[in-house]
Structure formats: structure tokens, C-alpha cells
Amino acid sequence: MTKKQKVKKIIAVLREKFGKPECALNYETPFELLVAVSLSAQCTDKRVNIVTEEMFRKKGINTPKQFAEMELEEIETLVRSTGFYKNKAKNIKKTSEILLEKYDGEVPQEMDKLVELAGVGRKTANVVRGQIWGLAEGITVDTHVKRLTNLIGLIKGDNPIIIERELMEMVPREYWIDISHYLILQGRDVCVARRPQCDRCEINIFCNFGRKKLKKEGKNNS
DNA sequence: CTCCCGATAT
DNA sequence: ATATCAGGAG
Numbered sequence: 001m002t003k004k005q006k007v008k009k010i011i012a013v014l015r016e017k018f019g020k021p022e023c024a025l026n027y028e029t030p031f032e033l034l035v036a037v038s039l040s041a042q043c044t045d046k047r048v049n050i051v052t053e054e055m056f057r058k059k060g061i062n063t064p065k066q067f068a069e070m071e072l073e074e075i076e077t078l079v080r081s082t083g084f085y086k087n088k089a090k091n092i093k094k095t096s097e098i099l100l101e102k103y104d105g106e107v108p109q110e111m112d113k114l115v116e117l118a119g120v121g122r123k124t125a126n127v128v129r130g131q132i133w134g135l136a137e138g139i140t141v142d143t144h145v146k147r148l149t150n151l152i153g154l155i156k157g158d159n160p161i162i163i164e165r166e167l168m169e170m171v172p173r174e175y176w177i178d179i180s181h182y183l184i185l186q187g188r189d190v191c192v193a194r195r196p197q198c199d200r201c202e203i204n205i206f207c208n209f210g211r212k213k214l215k216k217e218g219k220n221n222s
Numbered sequence: 223c224t225c226c227c228g229a230t231a232t
Numbered sequence: 233a234t235a236t237c238a239g240g241a242g
Contacts, residue, residue: 024238041239047229048238083228087240121240142238160239184238193236194232 003154003170010152010203011175014182017202021181023131026052030107030132031099032062034117035092037124043082051082064096064105091119111137123160126180136176139167144187145180151191153208 001009024045027033032052039048055078056062067075075089082088095117099105107128108114114125123142129135139145141160145167149155154170155163171179187193190201196209199219204210 037238038240040237042227042237043239044230044237046237081228083237084226084239085228087226091240119240123239127238140238143236144238180238188238192231 006152006206007154007170007179008172010206011171011179011182013202014186015178018182018185021178021185023127024184025049028056029062030128031064032056033131034095034107034120034124034128035062035067037127038091038095038119039079039082039088041084041088043084047082051079054078064099067092067096068100087119094118095120107132109133109135122164130177130180134177136173139164139171139176140180141167142180142184143193144184147193148183148187148191151196151207151209152203 023033025033025036025040026049027036036048036052039051059078061067061070061078070093072089072093075092076085079085079088079092098117099107103113109129111122111125111129114120114128115122122138123140126136126138126140129137130140141164146155146158146160146163149163149167150158155166157163167179168176186201186203190197196213198204198207198210198213199217201207201210204214
């Protein structure tokens with residue numbers, strides 16, 4: 001079976017399991033999503049949602065103007081529990097200033113404009129573009145996508161740019177947005193980093209790691 | 223490549 | 233104690 005064929009089968013199974021996937025981060029505006037994704041670096045979605053709930057909803061701080069006018073230390077306190085809080089606070093403030101100066105406080109759609117914002121890379125830009133406007137110039141590659149594609153045997157290596165390019169070769173374009181959701185959901189539910197639950201994994205027959213592990217444990221699944 | 227860094231599961 | 237969590241910049 002070619003990798004393209006394998007990908008199609010994996011997508012079919014995961015689509016059946018998860019349906020139309022939704023964003024795990026809570027937001028009400030493009031700017032809120034941009035901030036939420038920025039905060040999600042090396043942090044769980046759950047923790048990000050706790051922080052953004054407090055910041056956006058309870059305190060009502062959710063616009064570029066507000067963040068641009070705030071003291072850096074104040075933003076640091078708000079986002080502290082997500083980790084990397086000094087970088088994240090600085091980036092949110094800087095990005096807010098850029099949005100006000102260049103884009104009238106709105107989040108631009110173009111990839112090249114998004115990645116020029118502070119602390120916004122291809123991954124964050126892909127999430128925002130896909131989630132807000134349904135645009136898929138590329139495929140979101142995060143820690144889960146990286147881990148699962150390597151375990152399954154679709155990808156070798158951990159360079160996110162290369163992973164994205166190779167995935168774009170084997171994933172049909174209409175699934176460029178959903179494939180990341182599927183792999184992330186499966187990655188959090190079943191194929192967790194510490195101890196992948198291969199014996200109850202719906203796609204273990206397509207997975208190099210899963211097949212090997214189950215064979216070793218004498219659980220023949222062929 | 224290193225650094226940023228708190229919360230949580232194991 | 234340690235690995236891991238929707239990464240990005242220098």
C-alpha cells in the first residue's frame with residue numbers, strides 16, 4: 001500500500017470516529033484565536049482555555065488596543081500559568097501594536113503577513129487561517145502531528161517544515177485542514193506520547209509502531 | 223542547536 | 233523525578 005492510499009484509509013477511519021472536528025481552543029474573534037494559539041505553545045488546550053476565559057470573558061480584555069496599552073507585567077501576570085510567559089506576553093503586546101499600526105486592529109488573512117507578527121510562525125498561522133477563513137495554504141504541524149506521522153511511518157524526522165511539505169504530497173487537499181485535527185484528537189485520546197494505547201487504536205493496522213507493538217505482545221491484529 | 227517555563231500525568 | 237503539553241526566535 002502506498003502512503004497516499006494509507007492516508008486515505010486513515011482519514012476515512014478517523015472521520016468516522018470524530019466527525020467534523022472542532023477547534024479545542026475557545027474564542028469568539030480572529031484576534032482571540034490568534035492569542036489563544038500563541039499561548040498554546042508547550043501548553044495544554046485546557047490550560048489555555050482557563051487563562052483565556054479569565055482574560056477575554058471575565059476581565060473583558062480581548063482587543064489589540066487593550067493589550068497594546070497594557071503594561072507588560074500586567075499581561076505577564078494574566079498569561080503566566082501557560083508557561084514561557086515572558087515571551088508570550090511580549091509577543092501579544094508587540095503583535096497588538098503591529099495589528100493597530102498596519103492593519104487597523106484586524107487580523108490579516110495572508111500567510112506572509114501573519115508570520116511577520118510577533119511569536120506567530122507557520123503553525124499558528126495555519127491554525128488561524130484554517131479555523132477562521134477555511135484557508136489551507138499548508139497543513140498544521142504540531143507536536144501530535146509530528147509524533148503520529150512518525151509512529152505510523154508516513155514521515156521520518158522532526159523538521160516541521162519538511163513534515164508539512166511531505167504531508168501536503170500525500171493528503172488530498174480537501175483534508176488539509178481536518179487531517180491535523182484528526183491526528184491531534186487521536187494523539188490526545190489514544191496515541192498519547194507517554195504510553196500509546198495501541199491495543200485500542202482504530203488505526204493500528206496502518207501504523208508501523210502499533211503493528212510491531214501488538215505483535216510483540218502476542219495480540220495478533222492482522 | 224538552545225532558550226523560553228508553568229502545570230500536570232506518570 | 234521526569235516527560236510532556238495545538239511553538240517560535242535567536
